[in-house]
Amino acid sequence: MIGTETICPREQCTACGACANVCGHDAIAMHEDELGYWYPAIDVSRCVDCGLCKAVCPALHPLELHQPDKVYAAVCRDVQERASSSSGGAASMLGRYVLELGGVVYGCRQTNCRDIRHVRVTEQAGLDELKGSKYVQSDVGLCYRSVKRDLQDGRRVLFVGTPCQVAGLKRFLRREHEGLWTVDLVCHGVSPQKILQADIDLFASGEKMPEKERLYVDFRWKAGYGIRYGIRYRELPEKRLLKSISYPYDPYITAFMTGLSSRENCHRCVYAGSPRVGDLTIGDFWGLGALEKTAMNAKKGVSLLLVNTAKGGDLLSRAGGGFVLEERTLAEAVRGNANLQRASVRPRNKDVFKQILKEKGLEAACRAAIPLSRYVRLAVVEELKRVSPLVALFKRVRLLVNQCKQS
Ligand SMILES: Cc1cc2nc3c(=O)[nH]c(=O)nc-3n(C[C@H](O)[C@H](O)[C@H](O)COP(=O)(O)OP(=O)(O)OC[C@H]3O[C@@H](n4cnc5c(N)ncnc54)[C@H](O)[C@@H]3O)c2cc1C
Ligand code: SF4
Ligand code: SF4
Ligand code: SF4
Numbered sequence: 001m002i003g004t005e006t007i008c009p010r011e012q013c014t015a016c017g018a019c020a021n022v023c024g025h026d027a028i029a030m031h032e033d034e035l036g037y038w039y040p041a042i043d044v045s046r047c048v049d050c051g052l053c054k055a056v057c058p059a060l061h062p063l064e065l066h067q068p069d070k071v072y073a074a075v076c077r078d079v080q081e082r083a084s085s086s087s088g089g090a091a092s093m094l095g096r097y098v099l100e101l102g103g104v105v106y107g108c109r110q111t112n113c114r115d116i117r118h119v120r121v122t123e124q125a126g127l128d129e130l131k132g133s134k135y136v137q138s139d140v141g142l143c144y145r146s147v148k149r150d151l152q153d154g155r156r157v158l159f160v161g162t163p164c165q166v167a168g169l170k171r172f173l174r175r176e177h178e179g180l181w182t183v184d185l186v187c188h189g190v191s192p193q194k195i196l197q198a199d200i201d202l203f204a205s206g207e208k209m210p211e212k213e214r215l216y217v218d219f220r221w222k223a224g225y226g227i228r229y230g231i232r233y234r235e236l237p238e239k240r241l242l243k244s245i246s247y248p249y250d251p252y253i254t255a256f257m258t259g260l261s262s263r264e265n266c267h268r269c270v271y272a273g274s275p276r277v278g279d280l281t282i283g284d285f286w287g288l289g290a291l292e293k294t295a296m297n298a299k300k301g302v303s304l305l306l307v308n309t310a311k312g313g314d315l316l317s318r319a320g321g322g323f324v325l326e327e328r329t330l331a332e333a334v335r336g337n338a339n340l341q342r343a344s345v346r347p348r349n350k351d352v353f354k355q356i357l358k359e360k361g362l363e364a365a366c367r368a369a370i371p372l373s374r375y376v377r378l379a380v381v382e383e384l385k386r387v388s389p390l391v392a393l394f395k396r397v398r399l400l401v402n403q404c405k406q407s
Contacts, residue, residue: 002041002042002044006042007019007040007042007053007054007057007060008054008057008059008060009059010039011264011265011268012059012265012268013039013040013059013265014058014059014164014167014168014263014265015030015037015038015039015040015137015164015263016058016140016164016165016167016168016171017030017040017140017141017142017143017144017165017168018056018057018058018144018167018168018169018171018172019040019053019054019056019057020040020142021140021142021143021144021145021168021172022052022053022055022056022144022172023047023052023053024050024052025046025047025048025050026046027042027043027044027046027047027048028040028041028042028043028053029041029043030139032192032194034358035192035194035195035354035357035358036192036193036194036195037192037263037264038137038139038192040053056171056172056174057171058164058167058168058170058171059265061171062270063167063170063171063277065271065273065275065276065277066275066276066277066308066309067274067275067276067308068274068276068281068306068307068308068330069307069308069309069313070306070307070313070327071304071305071306071307071327071328071329071330071332071333072304072305072306072307072316072323072325072326072327072328073088073285073288073294073296073302073303073304073305073325073326073328074088074090074093074302074303074304074305074323074324074325074326075088075089075296075300075301075302075303075323075324076088076089076090076092076093076322076323076324077322077323077324078093078322081093082300082301083222083300084128084131084132085131085132085301085303086131086132086133086220086227086284086301087227087282087283087284087285087301087302087303087304088285088301088302088303088323089131089301089303090282090303090305090323091107091130091131091160091183091282091303092127092128092130092131093319093322093323094158094160094181094183094280094315094316094319095107095121095127095130095158095160096124096127096319096322097315097318097319097322098156098157098158098181098319099121099122099123099124099127101156102155102156103155103156103157103158103179104120104121104122104150104155104156104157104158105120105121105122105126105127105130105157105158105159105160106118106119106120106121106143106146106147106157106158106159106160106161107119107121107130107159107160107161108130108134108138108160108161109121109126109129109130110129110132110134110216110217111129112212112213112214112215112216112236113196113197113200113212113215113216113217114193114197114212114213116134116136116138116139116193117138117139117140117141118138118139118140118141118143118161118165119143120143120146120150130160132218132219132220133185133219133220134219135190135191135219135220135253135256136190136191136192136193136196137190137191137192137193137263138161138162138165138190139193140161140165140168143169144168144169144172144173147159147169147173147180148172148173151173151177151179151180154179155179156179156180156181157177157179157180157181158181158182158183158315159180159181159182159183160183160185160282161183161184161185162184162185162187162190162271163184163185163187163269163271163276163277163278164187164269164271165184166182166183166184166277166278167271167277169182170182170277181279181280181311181312181315182277182278182279182280183278183279183280183281183282184271184276184277184278184280184281184282185281185282185283186281186282186283186284186304186337186339186340187266187269187271187272187339188259188262188266188338188339188344189256189259189262189263189266189267189269189343189344190262190263190266191252191255191256191261191262191263192261192263195252195255195261195357195362196217196252197212198252198361198362199231199250199251199252199362200212200215200217200233202251202361202362202363203231203233203243203245209233209242210235210236213236214235214236214237215233215234215235215236215242216233216234216235216236216239217231217232217233217234218231218232218234219231219253219256221244222300222301223386224299225299225385225386225387226298226299226385227284227301228246228247229246229247229253229257230244230245230246230247230249230250230253231244231245231250231252231253232244232245246382247378247382248370248375248378248379248382249379251362251363251365251366252362254366254370254378255353255362255365255366258347258370259344259345259346259347259350260347260349260350260353260365260366260369260370261353262344264346266343266344267343267344267345267346268343269343269344272339272340272341272342272343272344273340273341273342274306274330274333274334274340276306276308278308278312279308279309279311279312279315280305280306280307280308280312280315280316281304281305281306281308282303282304282305282306283303283304283337283339283340284301284302284303284304284337285298285302285303285304285328285333285336285337286304286336286337287332287335287336287337287398288302288304288328288332288336290336291332291335292328292332294326294328295326296324296326304333304337305325306330306333347369349368349369349370350369352365352368352369353365353366353368353369356368356369
């Protein structure tokens with residue numbers, strides 16, 4: 001076995017999987033490093049040195065990015081659909097339209113907390129399983145090959161994923177396909193599934209709980225006052241609620257939110273910014289209505305929808321009947337969303353976090369990397385969010401500061 005470096009510099013690898021998908025000799029597989037971060041490794045006994053893996057790698061061959069043409073705040077007309085989605089339900093509405101056309105949708109499904117991966121969906125029930133942001137790196141496996149087969153068979157395809165996954169798919173396909181729509185997520189970064197498992201093991205110790213195959217986790221949910229982050233354990237198949245541990249009391253979500261557990265390359269992400277890689281971009285419309293008026297209720301979750309290409313505009317105009325759309329400005333979207341401005345900043349104590357994670361585990365790593373005063377600050381801010389007038393004031397001040405920085 002030889003490592004990632006033979007394809008691209010390790011610190012630039014996003015684990016997008018384009019190399020593994022393109023290798024006709026199945027010589028490349030993703031391997032976990034000591035902490036669980038995925039990197040491709042080449043089985044030299046299978047490799048014929050054709051160079052295809054290097055030829056498709058998006059880290060070596062950056063893709064063209066597109067400046068958004070239109071910006072919308074979007075919510076599903078279907079109340080249930082909106083309530084069960086992470087923000088306004090934009091992903092589900094687009095998916096629903098593509099399925100109605102007889103097409104297929106690719107996205108991230110959590111079968112249980114041990115199995116979080118990209119899958120191919122052909123029915124509405126499958127689409128429901130894609131709902132919800134899974135704040136870990138989704139395993140794309142050999143999905144890109146399957147997308148290619150679908151396109152060759154003349155099917156319409158919708159692919160939803162992180163921008164680096166969309167880039168991986170596009171580089172793998174190597175040419176534009178009329179039948180393909182890509183949707184990238186505004187992305188803060190991803191953390192390894194192995195660290196999530198460590199968190200679940202912490203929860204499991206000393207508690208009566210089902211085996212992991214029957215355990216499902218939510219990473220965020222809607223509370224009366226807006227979005228709540230944390231780890232919420234549910235028992236399958238009914239998804240009966242077992243326990244919720246909110247941010248910043250759960251170590252996994254705290255390490256994710258503070259960027260301590262993100263992949264190193266996420267701190268220099270080339271897709272963080274307003275020029276985008278997908279036909280459409282979805283995210284949370286943070287700050288909507290804080291400085292300019294809106295008719296939408298932000299507390300119930302509103303999706304940000306960026307239209308980046310003519311193809312994306314075409315999909316939205318066809319699927320748009322399922323949405324309530326409000327046209328907004330790019331400046332407003334960027335002002336409220338840090339990852340439309342720049343990549344997540346590498347935390348100062350990230351090396352400490354990683355070292356202690358290796359030696360003593362997740363809880364100790366968080367305690368070592370996050371001073372008590374920071375925990376207190378994070379906890380106070382979370383509590384303040386429940387008191388809406390204070391939240392509104394807090395948001396306005398933050399947005400005004402961002403506005404001053406932009407101008
Ligand atoms: C790791 C991650 C980081 C994010 N960071 C930000 C951010 O910084 N700012 C922001 O505004 N929004 C961010 N988002 C997007 C946000 O959480 C919502 O997904 C988005 O607002 C769309 O919500 P929705 O209601 O349309 O659909 P949802 O119900 O959230 O469904 C969204 C789609 O996301 C896909 N998906 C879910 N988890 C993953 C995953 N791990 N990898 C790839 N695809 C996945 C599913 O296939 C689904 O189609 C992030 C999402 C993820 C997964
Ligand atoms: S193609 Fe993707 S996974 Fe492979 S080396 Fe390049 S960035 Fe890493
Ligand atoms: S050089 Fe060719 S055969 Fe070797 S790992 Fe890369 S794609 Fe596979
Ligand atoms: S931050 Fe960038 S590199 Fe990291 S997962 Fe998101 S899109 Fe990929």
